[in-house]
Amino acid sequence: MEIPNLAELNLLHTQICQALGDPKRIQILYALNEQPLHVTALADALHTPQPTISRHLRVLRQRALVTSRREGATVVYELADYRIIEILDMMRHILRDSLARQSNILT
Amino acid sequence: MEIPNLAELNLLHTQICQALGDPKRIQILYALNEQPLHVTALADALHTPQPTISRHLRVLRQRALVTSRREGATVVYELADYRIIEILDMMRHILRDSLARQSNILT
DNA sequence: TTCACTTATTCGCGTATCCGAATACATTGT
DNA sequence: ACAATGTATTCGGATACGCGAATAAGTGAA
Numbered sequence: 001m002e003i004p005n006l007a008e009l010n011l012l013h014t015q016i017c018q019a020l021g022d023p024k025r026i027q028i029l030y031a032l033n034e035q036p037l038h039v040t041a042l043a044d045a046l047h048t049p050q051p052t053i054s055r056h057l058r059v060l061r062q063r064a065l066v067t068s069r070r071e072g073a074t075v076v077y078e079l080a081d082y083r084i085i086e087i088l089d090m091m092r093h094i095l096r097d098s099l100a101r102q103s104n105i106l107t
Numbered sequence: 108m109e110i111p112n113l114a115e116l117n118l119l120h121t122q123i124c125q126a127l128g129d130p131k132r133i134q135i136l137y138a139l140n141e142q143p144l145h146v147t148a149l150a151d152a153l154h155t156p157q158p159t160i161s162r163h164l165r166v167l168r169q170r171a172l173v174t175s176r177r178e179g180a181t182v183v184y185e186l187a188d189y190r191i192i193e194i195l196d197m198m199r200h201i202l203r204d205s206l207a208r209q210s211n212i213l214t
Numbered sequence: 215t216t217c218a219c220t221t222a223t224t225c226g227c228g229t230a231t232c233c234g235a236a237t238a239c240a241t242t243g244t
Numbered sequence: 245a246c247a248a249t250g251t252a253t254t255c256g257g258a259t260a261c262g263c264g265a266a267t268a269a270g271t272g273a274a
Contacts, residue, residue, distance in 0.1 A: 009202070014130045016198050021125035022262080023117055039221055052263065054222055064205040073220055073271050081201050087194055091123050094188050095116070098171040129232085146251060159233065161252055180241050180250055216274085223268065230261070238253070244246085 012063075019063040024048060025056050026088065032066060033085045038074035119170075126170040131155060132163050133195065139173060140192045143185035 019025060027046050031037060039057065043050040057077055060066040067080045079085070126132060134153050138144060146164065150157040164184055167173040174187045186192070 010130055012202055013198060014128060014133060016202060017124060018128035021121060021128045023121045026121060075221060081204065083197060083201055087197050090190060090194050091120060094190055095119055095123060097188065182251065
Protein backbone atom coordinates (compact mmCIF):
# COMPACT_ATOMS: atom_id res chain seq x y z
CA MET A 1 0.00 0.00 0.00
CA GLU A 2 1.55 3.24 -1.10
CA ILE A 3 1.13 6.42 0.80
CA PRO A 4 -0.92 8.57 -1.56
CA ASN A 5 0.41 11.98 -2.42
CA LEU A 6 -1.71 15.08 -2.22
CA ALA A 7 -2.91 14.88 -5.80
CA GLU A 8 -4.00 11.29 -5.39
CA LEU A 9 -5.72 12.14 -2.12
CA ASN A 10 -7.69 14.84 -3.92
CA LEU A 11 -8.63 12.34 -6.59
CA LEU A 12 -9.90 9.88 -3.98
CA HIS A 13 -11.75 12.70 -2.28
CA THR A 14 -13.45 13.57 -5.54
CA GLN A 15 -14.31 9.95 -6.21
CA ILE A 16 -16.07 9.66 -2.86
CA CYS A 17 -18.17 12.71 -3.70
CA GLN A 18 -18.92 11.31 -7.13
CA ALA A 19 -20.04 8.05 -5.59
CA LEU A 20 -22.58 9.98 -3.53
CA GLY A 21 -23.84 11.84 -6.59
CA ASP A 22 -26.40 9.28 -7.66
CA PRO A 23 -29.87 8.93 -6.11
CA LYS A 24 -29.81 5.14 -6.17
CA ARG A 25 -26.51 5.01 -4.34
CA ILE A 26 -27.75 7.42 -1.70
CA GLN A 27 -30.77 5.19 -1.25
CA ILE A 28 -28.51 2.17 -0.90
CA LEU A 29 -26.42 3.85 1.78
CA TYR A 30 -29.49 4.85 3.78
CA ALA A 31 -30.87 1.32 3.45
CA LEU A 32 -27.59 -0.15 4.70
CA ASN A 33 -27.69 2.29 7.57
CA GLU A 34 -30.73 0.39 8.87
CA GLN A 35 -29.04 -2.98 8.60
CA PRO A 36 -26.59 -4.95 6.46
CA LEU A 37 -28.34 -6.46 3.48
CA HIS A 38 -27.57 -8.81 0.64
CA VAL A 39 -27.93 -7.81 -2.98
CA THR A 40 -31.35 -9.25 -3.70
CA ALA A 41 -32.79 -7.78 -0.52
CA LEU A 42 -31.51 -4.36 -1.61
CA ALA A 43 -32.91 -4.86 -5.08
CA ASP A 44 -36.32 -5.71 -3.62
CA ALA A 45 -36.25 -2.88 -1.11
CA LEU A 46 -35.41 -0.26 -3.72
CA HIS A 47 -37.58 -1.77 -6.47
CA THR A 48 -34.56 -1.89 -8.72
CA PRO A 49 -33.16 -4.61 -10.99
CA GLN A 50 -30.46 -6.72 -9.38
CA PRO A 51 -27.75 -5.92 -11.96
CA THR A 52 -28.30 -2.22 -11.38
CA ILE A 53 -27.89 -2.65 -7.64
CA SER A 54 -24.83 -4.80 -8.15
CA ARG A 55 -23.17 -2.18 -10.33
CA HIS A 56 -23.87 0.56 -7.81
CA LEU A 57 -22.52 -1.60 -5.02
CA ARG A 58 -19.34 -2.10 -6.96
CA VAL A 59 -18.86 1.65 -7.16
CA LEU A 60 -19.48 2.05 -3.45
CA ARG A 61 -17.13 -0.83 -2.67
CA GLN A 62 -14.36 0.53 -4.88
CA ARG A 63 -14.66 3.84 -3.04
CA ALA A 64 -14.52 1.96 0.26
CA LEU A 65 -17.91 3.26 1.35
CA VAL A 66 -19.29 -0.24 1.87
CA THR A 67 -17.81 -3.62 2.67
CA SER A 68 -18.98 -6.97 1.44
CA ARG A 69 -18.68 -10.47 2.86
CA ARG A 70 -19.96 -13.69 1.45
CA GLU A 71 -22.37 -15.60 3.66
CA GLY A 72 -23.10 -18.86 1.99
CA ALA A 73 -24.80 -18.23 -1.30
CA THR A 74 -25.42 -14.54 -0.67
CA VAL A 75 -23.15 -11.52 -0.34
CA VAL A 76 -23.93 -9.18 2.51
CA TYR A 77 -23.09 -5.50 2.14
CA GLU A 78 -22.55 -3.17 5.07
CA LEU A 79 -21.57 0.44 5.54
CA ALA A 80 -17.81 0.68 5.88
CA ASP A 81 -18.07 3.82 7.99
CA TYR A 82 -21.33 5.01 9.44
CA ARG A 83 -20.05 8.58 9.46
CA ILE A 84 -21.05 8.68 5.81
CA ILE A 85 -24.64 8.87 7.01
CA GLU A 86 -23.76 11.81 9.21
CA ILE A 87 -22.34 13.46 6.13
CA LEU A 88 -25.47 12.82 4.11
CA ASP A 89 -27.61 14.10 6.96
CA MET A 90 -25.50 17.25 7.22
CA MET A 91 -26.12 17.85 3.55
CA ARG A 92 -29.83 17.48 4.19
CA HIS A 93 -29.60 20.13 6.87
CA ILE A 94 -27.73 22.50 4.61
CA LEU A 95 -30.31 21.87 1.93
CA ARG A 96 -33.19 22.45 4.31
CA ASP A 97 -31.69 25.70 5.58
CA SER A 98 -31.01 26.81 2.04
CA LEU A 99 -34.62 26.26 1.06
CA ALA A 100 -35.76 28.06 4.20
CA ARG A 101 -33.64 31.07 3.31
CA GLN A 102 -35.16 31.21 -0.15
CA SER A 103 -38.64 31.07 1.33
CA ASN A 104 -37.85 33.99 3.61
CA ILE A 105 -36.63 36.07 0.73
CA LEU A 106 -39.88 35.55 -1.11
CA THR A 107 -42.01 36.25 1.96
CA MET B 108 -41.33 28.96 -3.54
CA GLU B 109 -42.88 25.54 -3.45
CA ILE B 110 -42.33 23.12 -0.68
CA PRO B 111 -40.35 20.34 -2.35
CA ASN B 112 -41.72 16.84 -2.01
CA LEU B 113 -39.55 13.93 -0.97
CA ALA B 114 -38.56 12.99 -4.50
CA GLU B 115 -37.49 16.53 -5.28
CA LEU B 116 -35.56 16.73 -2.03
CA ASN B 117 -33.68 13.60 -2.98
CA LEU B 118 -32.91 15.13 -6.34
CA LEU B 119 -31.52 18.26 -4.73
CA HIS B 120 -29.54 16.12 -2.33
CA THR B 121 -28.03 14.25 -5.25
CA GLN B 122 -27.24 17.47 -7.06
CA ILE B 123 -25.30 18.77 -4.10
CA CYS B 124 -23.22 15.61 -4.04
CA GLN B 125 -22.67 15.84 -7.77
CA ALA B 126 -21.51 19.40 -7.40
CA LEU B 127 -18.84 18.20 -4.97
CA GLY B 128 -17.74 15.48 -7.36
CA ASP B 129 -15.26 17.56 -9.31
CA PRO B 130 -11.72 18.33 -8.16
CA LYS B 131 -11.81 21.92 -9.39
CA ARG B 132 -15.01 22.64 -7.53
CA ILE B 133 -13.59 21.17 -4.33
CA GLN B 134 -10.58 23.42 -4.79
CA ILE B 135 -12.86 26.41 -5.29
CA LEU B 136 -14.77 25.68 -2.11
CA TYR B 137 -11.59 25.35 -0.08
CA ALA B 138 -10.28 28.58 -1.58
CA LEU B 139 -13.50 30.39 -0.69
CA ASN B 140 -13.20 28.98 2.81
CA GLU B 141 -10.12 31.18 3.25
CA GLN B 142 -11.87 34.32 2.04
CA PRO B 143 -14.46 35.49 -0.48
CA LEU B 144 -12.89 35.99 -3.88
CA HIS B 145 -13.86 37.32 -7.27
CA VAL B 146 -13.70 35.22 -10.40
CA THR B 147 -10.37 36.34 -11.75
CA ALA B 148 -8.74 35.95 -8.34
CA LEU B 149 -10.00 32.38 -8.22
CA ALA B 150 -8.80 31.74 -11.74
CA ASP B 151 -5.34 33.00 -10.85
CA ALA B 152 -5.21 31.11 -7.55
CA LEU B 153 -6.15 27.80 -9.14
CA HIS B 154 -4.17 28.36 -12.36
CA THR B 155 -7.31 27.75 -14.35
CA PRO B 156 -8.89 29.63 -17.27
CA GLN B 157 -11.52 32.14 -16.26
CA PRO B 158 -14.37 30.56 -18.29
CA THR B 159 -13.72 27.24 -16.59
CA ILE B 160 -13.91 28.83 -13.16
CA SER B 161 -17.03 30.72 -14.16
CA ARG B 162 -18.76 27.54 -15.29
CA HIS B 163 -17.89 25.75 -12.07
CA LEU B 164 -19.12 28.70 -10.04
CA ARG B 165 -22.40 28.57 -11.87
CA VAL B 166 -22.84 24.95 -10.82
CA LEU B 167 -22.01 25.77 -7.21
CA ARG B 168 -24.35 28.76 -7.28
CA GLN B 169 -27.22 26.78 -8.79
CA ARG B 170 -26.77 24.23 -6.01
CA ALA B 171 -26.77 27.07 -3.46
CA LEU B 172 -23.30 26.15 -2.23
CA VAL B 173 -21.93 29.63 -2.93
CA THR B 174 -23.41 33.09 -3.15
CA SER B 175 -22.36 35.88 -5.47
CA ARG B 176 -22.63 39.62 -5.22
CA ARG B 177 -21.48 42.21 -7.65
CA GLU B 178 -19.00 44.74 -6.26
CA GLY B 179 -18.45 47.31 -8.94
CA ALA B 180 -16.86 45.66 -11.92
CA THR B 181 -16.18 42.36 -10.21
CA VAL B 182 -18.38 39.61 -8.81
CA VAL B 183 -17.41 38.28 -5.42
CA TYR B 184 -18.21 34.69 -4.54
CA GLU B 185 -18.55 33.42 -1.01
CA LEU B 186 -19.45 30.14 0.65
CA ALA B 187 -23.18 30.05 1.26
CA ASP B 188 -22.76 27.75 4.24
CA TYR B 189 -19.41 27.06 5.81
CA ARG B 190 -20.64 23.68 7.02
CA ILE B 191 -19.88 22.43 3.53
CA ILE B 192 -16.22 22.59 4.53
CA GLU B 193 -16.93 20.50 7.60
CA ILE B 194 -18.51 17.97 5.29
CA LEU B 195 -15.50 17.92 2.99
CA ASP B 196 -13.20 17.59 5.99
CA MET B 197 -15.27 14.69 7.34
CA MET B 198 -14.84 12.96 4.01
CA ARG B 199 -11.11 13.46 4.31
CA HIS B 200 -11.17 11.81 7.70
CA ILE B 201 -13.15 8.86 6.41
CA LEU B 202 -10.73 8.59 3.53
CA ARG B 203 -7.71 8.74 5.80
CA ASP B 204 -9.11 6.09 8.13
CA SER B 205 -9.98 3.92 5.17
CA LEU B 206 -6.44 4.08 3.86
CA ALA B 207 -5.12 3.35 7.35
CA ARG B 208 -7.27 0.23 7.56
CA GLN B 209 -5.96 -1.01 4.25
CA SER B 210 -2.40 -0.48 5.42
CA ASN B 211 -3.06 -2.52 8.55
CA ILE B 212 -4.43 -5.38 6.51
CA LEU B 213 -1.27 -5.51 4.47
CA THR B 214 1.02 -5.22 7.48
C1' DT C 215 -22.69 -33.53 -12.13
C1' DT C 216 -26.87 -31.11 -12.60
C1' DC C 217 -30.19 -27.87 -10.98
C1' DA C 218 -31.66 -23.79 -8.56
C1' DC C 219 -30.37 -19.62 -6.74
C1' DT C 220 -27.49 -15.50 -6.07
C1' DT C 221 -24.30 -12.23 -7.68
C1' DA C 222 -21.29 -10.03 -11.16
C1' DT C 223 -20.07 -8.63 -15.75
C1' DT C 224 -20.47 -7.32 -20.61
C1' DC C 225 -22.57 -4.97 -24.54
C1' DG C 226 -24.95 -1.28 -26.79
C1' DC C 227 -27.09 2.95 -26.54
C1' DG C 228 -28.60 7.42 -24.97
C1' DT C 229 -27.35 11.10 -22.05
C1' DA C 230 -24.52 14.07 -19.22
C1' DT C 231 -20.24 16.27 -18.13
C1' DC C 232 -15.94 18.59 -18.89
C1' DC C 233 -12.86 21.44 -21.36
C1' DG C 234 -10.70 24.86 -24.80
C1' DA C 235 -11.70 28.37 -27.87
C1' DA C 236 -14.33 32.01 -29.24
C1' DT C 237 -17.50 35.35 -28.20
C1' DA C 238 -21.21 37.80 -25.93
C1' DC C 239 -22.52 40.59 -21.95
C1' DA C 240 -21.74 43.93 -18.01
C1' DT C 241 -19.46 47.72 -15.69
C1' DT C 242 -16.43 51.62 -15.13
C1' DG C 243 -13.73 55.46 -16.67
C1' DT C 244 -12.44 58.73 -20.24
C1' DA D 245 -19.87 56.75 -27.34
C1' DC D 246 -15.72 54.25 -26.85
C1' DA D 247 -12.14 51.57 -24.69
C1' DA D 248 -10.64 48.62 -21.04
C1' DT D 249 -11.55 45.28 -17.72
C1' DG D 250 -14.19 41.58 -15.68
C1' DT D 251 -17.67 37.96 -16.12
C1' DA D 252 -20.81 34.69 -18.47
C1' DT D 253 -22.27 31.89 -22.27
C1' DT D 254 -22.11 29.07 -26.45
C1' DC D 255 -20.19 25.62 -29.54
C1' DG D 256 -17.89 21.32 -30.62
C1' DG D 257 -15.60 17.29 -29.48
C1' DA D 258 -13.92 13.87 -26.19
C1' DT D 259 -14.88 11.32 -22.25
C1' DA D 260 -17.58 9.31 -18.61
C1' DC D 261 -21.87 7.70 -16.70
C1' DG D 262 -26.25 4.96 -16.08
C1' DC D 263 -29.45 1.69 -17.66
C1' DG D 264 -31.78 -2.50 -19.83
C1' DA D 265 -30.97 -6.88 -21.61
C1' DA D 266 -28.41 -10.84 -21.84
C1' DT D 267 -25.23 -13.73 -19.89
C1' DA D 268 -21.34 -15.30 -17.18
C1' DA D 269 -19.66 -16.83 -12.68
C1' DG D 270 -20.00 -18.47 -7.90
C1' DT D 271 -22.41 -21.36 -4.31
C1' DG D 272 -25.19 -25.07 -2.19
C1' DA D 273 -28.30 -29.04 -2.43
C1' DA D 274 -29.79 -33.32 -4.48
